[in-house]
Every structure is written in C-alpha cells, then in structure tokens.
Amino acid sequence: xxxxxxxxREESPxxxxxxxxxxxxxxNRMNMKKALITGxxxxxxxxxxxxxxxxxxEVIGLxxxxxxxxxxxxxxxxxxxxxxxxxxxxxxxxxVYSAVERNKPDEIYNLAAQSHVKTSFxxxxxxxxxxxxxxxxxxxxxRRFSPTTKFYQASTSEMFGKNxxxxxxxxxxxxxxxxxxxxxxxxxxxxxxxxxxxxxKLASHHLVRMYREGYGLHASCGxxxxxESERRGENFVTRKITQWVAGFKNWAERQGLDTNPxxxxxxxxxxxxxxxxxxxxxxxxxxxxxxWGHAEDYVxxxxxxxxxxxxxxxVIATGETYSVRDFLSYAFEYINIGEEDYxxxxxxxxxxxxxxxxxxLRGLPNKAEGALNxxxxxxxxxxxxxxxxxxxxxxKEKEELETHxxxx
Numbered sequence: 509x510x511x512x513x514x515x516x517r518e519e520s521p522x523x524x525x526x527x528x529x530x531x532x533x534x535x536n537r538m539n540m541k542k543a544l545i546t547g548x549x550x551x552x553x554x555x556x557x558x559x560x561x562x563x564x565x566e567v568i569g570l571x572x573x574x575x576x577x578x579x580x581x582x583x584x585x586x587x588x589x590x591x592x593x594x595x596x597x598x599x600x601x602x603x604v605y606s607a608v609e610r611n612k613p614d615e616i617y618n619l620a621a622q623s624h625v626k627t628s629f630x631x632x633x634x635x636x637x638x639x640x641x642x643x644x645x646x647x648x649x650x651r652r653f654s655p656t657t658k659f660y661q662a663s664t665s666e667m668f669g670k671n672x673x674x675x676x677x678x679x680x681x682x683x684x685x686x687x688x689x690x691x692x693x694x695x696x697x698x699x700x701x702x703x704x705x706x707x708x709k710l711a712s713h714h715l716v717r718m719y720r721e722g723y724g725l726h727a728s729c730g731x732x733x734x735x736e737s738e739r740r741g742e743n744f745v746t747r748k749i750t751q752w753v754a755g756f757k758n759w760a761e762r763q764g765l766d767t768n769p770x771x772x773x774x775x776x777x778x779x780x781x782x783x784x785x786x787x788x789x790x791x792x793x794x795x796x797x798x799x800w801g802h803a804e805d806y807v808x809x810x811x812x813x814x815x816x817x818x819x820x821x822x823v824i825a826t827g828e829t830y831s832v833r834d835f836l837s838y839a840f841e842y843i844n845i846g847e848e849d850y851x852x853x854x855x856x857x858x859x860x861x862x863x864x865x866x867x868x869l870r871g872l873p874n875k876a877e878g879a880l881n882x883x884x885x886x887x888x889x890x891x892x893x894x895x896x897x898x899x900x901x902x903x904k905e906k907e908e909l910e911t912h913x914x915x916x
Contacts, residue, residue, distance in 0.1 A: 540590070542609055544568045546598060546646075547619035551739040552662070554581035556807040557591065557615055563739060563811075566590045568611050572620070583740050596783065598642035601649075608649035608657070610670045615659045615814050621709075624743055628698035629863050639708035640715075647719045658726040658814040659716070665733040665799065666672055668693045669700035670866060681802060693824050694872040695731070697879045702864040713821075720819050728813045733799040733825035733871040735806040736891060738898035745791065745832060746800070746895065752789040753839045756853070756897035758907060759786050764878070769849040779853060788853060792860030794832040797868045799825045802886035802894070812880040825871025826884050838892040 543560050547553040548569030560567050572594045584589045597603045598620050623641050628635040650657050674689040701707040713729050720727040740747040764781040765771045771781055778785040807826045840850035876882045
C-alpha cells in the first residue's frame with residue numbers, strides 16, 4: 509500500500525512515518541536552544557553539558573586541538589544526538605570568530621582557562637593569552653557576528669586576593685560574649701589579585717563589564733568560589749588528597765591490613781605495613797581557608813544567569829569556609845583515621861607553596877540566592893565523601909582490571 513506525499517511522490521507507510529519523524533525533529537530543532545561551551549572537556553564544562561542536554565539544548569562543545577585525548581569526562585556524551593564536539597584555539601581570534609559566526613549560538617559559556625594558580629606563576633604569558641586574550645576574542649566575535657547571543661564568563665574568587673570585608677553578627681542577648689566579625693567577599697568587595705591567574709581573570713572580568721555597558725551585550729560573570737567534584741583535575745589539592753587516601757586504603761587492604769594507624773610504622777617519607785612501603789601524601793599550605801562547593805551546583809548557577817532579562821555579575825559560593833586541613837581531616841576520618849593520627853600520613857613540602865598565598869576566601873551568595881533563586885545542594889562533608897567514594901571505586905576497578913589482565 510502506498511500513499512501520496514505532500515510533493516506528489518508515492519511513499520510506503522514506513523517512508524511516510526520516517527518523513528513525518530524527520531519533520532517533527534526539524535520542528536524541535538527550530539525551537540531548540542543552542543549553547544556553545546568552551547572548556548567542555550573539563551570539570552565544569554562536562555557538568556554544564558550534562559545539564560543543558562537534560563534541558564533540551566543543542567550543545568556544541570569546543571575543545572583545544574591540544575586536548576584531543578582528554579575526553580574522559582564527556583565520553584558518555586559523544587553519541588548523544590544533540591551534542592557536537594568541535595576544535596578551536598581560544599587565543600586565535602580567527603578560530604574564535606569562525607566558531608561563533610558558524611554556530612550563532614543562543615548562549616556561550618566560556619569556561620576554558622589555564623586554571624591552576626601555581627602554574628600561572630611558571631607560565632604567566634600563556635595564562636594571560638588563554639584567560640584574557642581568549643575572552644576578548646569571544647566578546648568581539650559576539651559583538652561582530654552574533655550580538656543577540658548571551659555570554660557567560662567564568663570569573664574567580666582568586667581575584668579578591670587578600671582583601672575581605674566583614675560584618676558583626678547581631679547579638680540577641682546583650683549579656684552574651686562579644687562575637688568576632690565575620691570576614692567575607694561579595695560583589696562589592698574590592699579586588700586585589702595575588703597571582704598571574706587572578707590578574708588575568710580580573711582583566712577579563714572588567715572586559716566583560718565594559719562590553720556589557722559599552723556595547724550592550726548580554727554578558728555576565730560568575731565569580732565562582734572553589735568548586736570541586738569527582739571530575740576535578742588530579743593536579744588540584746582536593747583531588748590529590750582524595751586520590752591519595754583511596755590509593756592508600758587500597759594498598760593497605762592488599763597487605764591484609766585495615767587502616768588502623770597501629771598497623772603501620774612511619775619515617776619521614778614513607779608508611780610501612782607488613783614489610784611494604786607507601787609514600788606519604790605531600791602537600792603545601794594546609795592552613796589556607798576556602799569556600800568549597802560542588803561543581804554540579806555551580807553550573808546550575810551559570811545557566812540561571814543567562815536566563816535573566818538583564819545581565820549582571822554574581823558571587824557563587826556556599827557562605828562557609830574550611831581549611832585544607834579540614835578537608836584532610838574529613839578525608840582521613842572517612843577511612844577511620846582520626847585527628848589524633850592523620851598527621852603521620854602526610855608531610856609538608858615547600859615545593860607546593862605558592863609564591864604569593866591567598867589565606868582566606870569566604871563568599872556571600874546573597875545576591876545569587878535572591879535574584880537567581882539559586883542555592884547549593886551539596887554540603888562540604890557530602891562533597892568530600894562523594895569524591896572519596898568515586899576514587900575508592902576507581903581504585904577497585906583498576907585493581908580488578910590489572911588482575912584480569914595478568915590472568916589473560
């Protein structure tokens with residue numbers, strides 16, 4: 509049995525069903541928002557791609573040609589029908605212009621960056637090329653080729669440096685002891701960058717504001733405080749800690765030991781159990797305080813910013829601060845090593861200190877909570893535990909693979 513299509517051709521029922529499905533898909537694509545994400549292979553980019561695809565977007569992920577093999581975080585997206593991966597070079601204006609003109613996205617999320625503070629002291633020129641020149645390339649591309657595109661720039665709490673504001677909590681009882689002022693940073697706190705990374709990010713932050721006010725672009729900045737996750741890069745201190753703890757737990761179990769400190773002996777550099785050794789965790793400044801949240805919560809804030817009628821800048825933070833030492837304590841406690849013992853398992857290595865340290869960061873997200881109706885969902889303790897669970901499972905999978913390979 510055949511039918512006649514709208515253009516006079518004969519078609520079978522199967523062909524007609526396929527044609528109507530194609531028409532429906534085309535209608536959906538016409539109504540589908542298109543987002544372009546730079547840094548899509550990173551922690552934030554991969555979570556943001558997940559979020560936008562769940563919301564029905566077409567997502568175009570841009571990655572640098574040099575990151576060709578770094579696709580582990582987005583491997584689950586490569587077959588998704590509404591996800592495309594394209595190559596570009598952020599410091600090359602022609603490459604950026606082409607990406608924007610070719611795709612004409614509704615929204616751009618610029619998450620690409622050289623984001624390691626210590627590396628920025630070793631490579632200040634490269635850091636500036638990526639973190640500043642790359643941003644103005646995108647702003648110019650939007651202005652010239654796609655002026656209705658909404659633009660998000662990832663700013664950073666590192667821009668505040670050593671500068672803090674403070675407030676004194678209200679005391680309900682006049683007879684109570686005086687309360688120490690609370691130090692914090694918010695949108696009105698002055699910037700005082702302490703690294704090439706922070707300085708380059710601050711330049712970009714001001715450029716976004718200038719293009720917003722001078723050219724009328726819908727361009728917003730998220731001043732994101734530290735946000736971690738199971739997908740955090742291995743060169744960041746939080747992931748370094750959780751991977752070490754997971755690795756040590758797995759090593760101890762292979763020696764037939766639990767993690768009770770009484771099962772081990774220690775020297776300056778190593779831990780010993782059943783005649784085998786394991787290197788101690790090496791860290792830099794563990795007294796630095798940071799405001800730590802989970803990246804999944806923070807990418808939701810990025811999306812909310814570009815859904816607003818008017819562009820603006822927002823601090824995205826938890827309002828709490830914990831030291832690296834606190835993070836260590838929670839991590840070791842997870843494998844039953846208490847505060848009285850965990851210092852035997854790590855050592856301070858001066859090589860990991862920054863040339864100029866930022867000692868205290870604590871953001872107040874009041875503006876984002878009010879204007880965006882945003883709030884964080886994952887607590888600090890949950891964050892540490894989720895990262896550890898992921899790394900412990902990864903250690904088990906690696907060991908199972910090694911066992912299977914050795915038996916083949």
